[in-house]
Amino acid sequence: MALSYKARRRWSLVILLVGLPVYVVVCVSVINWLGRPPLWVEFLVYVVLGFLWALPFKFIFRGVGQPDPDEKG
Numbered sequence: 001m002a003l004s005y006k007a008r009r010r011w012s013l014v015i016l017l018v019g020l021p022v023y024v025v026v027c028v029s030v031i032n033w034l035g036r037p038p039l040w041v042e043f044l045v046y047v048v049l050g051f052l053w054a055l056p057f058k059f060i061f062r063g064v065g066q067p068d069p070d071e072k073g
Helices: 005-034 039-052 055-061
Strands: none
Touching: 005 039, 005 055
C-alpha cells in the first residue's frame, strides 16, 4: 500500500526529528562501547552510517519537497 503525500510528509518529519537523533546516539554509543578506533576509521564508519540510515526510508523522502501532486490548483 502506497502512502499518500501528506502521510509521507508527516513520516519524514517524525523520522528526522525523532528517529535521526536516536540513530546518532545509538551509533556513537556503539562506537564508544567497541573501543575508540583510529580517527580515520571512526570517520569512515560515521560516513558509511550517515548514508545507511536513509536507505530504508528512501521511498518516504522521495518527492516530499515538491508541491502536493494531488492538490487541485
